[in-house]
Amino acid sequence: MILRTERLTKRFGGLTAVNNVEFALDSSECCAVIGPNGAGKTTLFNLLTGTLEPTSGSISLMRDGAWSDITGASPERVASLGVHRSFQLTSVFEASTVLENVRIAEQAAGVNAHNCWRNVNAFDEHVEAAHEILERVGLADQATVVAETLSHGEKRTLEIAIALAGDPDVLLLDEPNAGVSSESVGEIIQLIEDVASDHAVVLIEHNMEIVMSVSDRVLVLNQGQVIANDEPAAVRGDETVQKAYLGGYERGDLNTGGEPV
Numbered sequence: 055m056i057l058r059t060e061r062l063t064k065r066f067g068g069l070t071a072v073n074n075v076e077f078a079l080d081s082s083e084c085c086a087v088i089g090p091n092g093a094g095k096t097t098l099f100n101l102l103t104g105t106l107e108p109t110s111g112s113i114s115l116m117r118d119g120a121w122s123d124i125t126g127a128s129p130e131r132v133a134s135l136g137v138h139r140s141f142q143l144t145s146v147f148e149a150s151t152v153l154e155n156v157r158i159a160e161q162a163a164g165v166n167a168h169n170c171w172r173n174v175n176a177f178d179e180h181v182e183a184a185h186e187i188l189e190r191v192g193l194a195d196q197a198t199v200v201a202e203t204l205s206h207g208e209k210r211t212l213e214i215a216i217a218l219a220g221d222p223d224v225l226l227l228d229e230p231n232a233g234v235s236s237e238s239v240g241e242i243i244q245l246i247e248d249v250a251s252d253h254a255v256v257l258i259e260h261n262m263e264i265v266m267s268v269s270d271r272v273l274v275l276n277q278g279q280v281i282a283n284d285e286p287a288a289v290r291g292d293e294t295v296q297k298a299y300l301g302g303y304e305r306g307d308l309n310t311g312g313e314p315v
Contacts, residue, residue, distance in 0.1 A: 055116060056081040056254050057102070057137070057224055062111035064097055064278075071097040073278035074111070079224065081116070084250035086257045086265045086286075089275035090298060095258045098275070099226050102256070103139050104132040115224075133163070136223035140213040140230060148202035152193055155201055156184035156215050163220025184219070191215045191245060207234040207241075214245065224254045231261050243267050266290065274298070 057079040064072040072094045079085055087095050100106040102113060107126045114121045115135055124132055147155050160180040188194045191211050196204065201212060210230055217225055227249075231242050239261065246268045249255060259265050265272060265286065272289040274282035276298040282289050289295055 055079065057116070057256075058114050058121075059102075060112045060114075062098075062101060062113065063109050064094075064101055064106060065109045071278050072101060072108075072275075075275075075278075075280055077273065077280070077283075079254050079256060080270075081223070081254050083270045084246070084255040084257065084268055085271045085273055086259055086269040087273045087275065088259070088265060088289075092277075093275040094278040095275055096228060097278075099139060099228055099256075099258065102132075102226060103137060104129040133220075133222075136220075137226065138217045138220070138222035138224070139226035139228060140210075140217045141228050146201045146209055146212050146216065148200075150201055151197065152188065152199050152201055152204070152212055153181070153184055153197040155212060156187050156219055157181055159216045159219030160184050160187075163222075187215050187218050190218070190248065192241075207238045210234055210242075211245065214249065218249065218253075222253065224256070225249060227255060227257045227259075229258050229260060231259060231264055239263060 055078045059075055059077045062072055062075040062077070063070065075098060087098065089095055097106065101108055104124070104127050112123060112125045115124050115137065116122075117135065122135070124135060147158070150158070157180050160183045185194065185197065188197055191214060193208065193211060193215060196208070201209065204212065210232070214227065214230060217227070227246070230246065231239065234242060243264055246255065246257065246264070250268065257265075257269065269286050272282070272284065272286050273280060274289060274295050281298055282292050282295050284292070
């Protein structure tokens with residue numbers, strides 16, 4: 055295992071958004087987190103990345119063969135320890151080039167994060183690493199393009215490239231397919247599979263075609279609680295999961311690609 059939570063809970067006043075979640079992620083695993091709207095998926099991500107502090111419970115990360123307690127650590131601290139994320143809403147530096155977006159993230163993740171006085175061209179290692187990441191995600195030909203001119207799907211891919219900067223151990227992807235055309239689903243699947251080949255990945259995704267294609271395991275949340283945690287095929291036919299979804303899904307509905315979950 056590389057990441058785990060124990061009785062992780064987050065309350066907002068009288069609302070319990072995440073309720074005693076027990077979660078463990080293997081270092082070579084791609085785990086999808088699904089559930090109805092308001093199930094607590096994004097809150098869970100915010101807890102894992104330090105954006106929110108838990109009300110109770112703990113979060114631990116495996117580092118150098120030992121567990122480190124990262125409960126309540128700042129987002130910057132969590133990222134420096136190797137847990138990176140992409141966001142549900144596209145967040146890139148629109149006025150900068152594609153290369154600069156990734157180069158900045160690479161520098162922020164490295165030893166030169168606070169070295170603001172040298173010309174950026176002096177940091178050849180970060181530029182080289184950024185080029186390698188862009189090659190991997192399929193944006194190498196657009197390295198010099200200003201990010202605001204990219205299509206929505208390309209911006210989502212750029213976000214994943216930014217999250218890959220610094221070679222994190224754990225990558226949290228929050229709806230990487232959001233707003234992307236149905237014609238691009240295959241490209242998203244291929245990209246996630248490639249990233250998951252050498253990173254532990256936790257994925258929030260509403261498209262069941264993607265979930266069932268890329269996941270080793272599926273964690274299902276409902277009203278902040280875990281109601282299923284199993285292989286995709288087992289979760290797909292779970293009657294408790296079927297009943298949890300808004301709109302009254304019938305048994306078997308989760309077989310269809312693209313259904314919102």
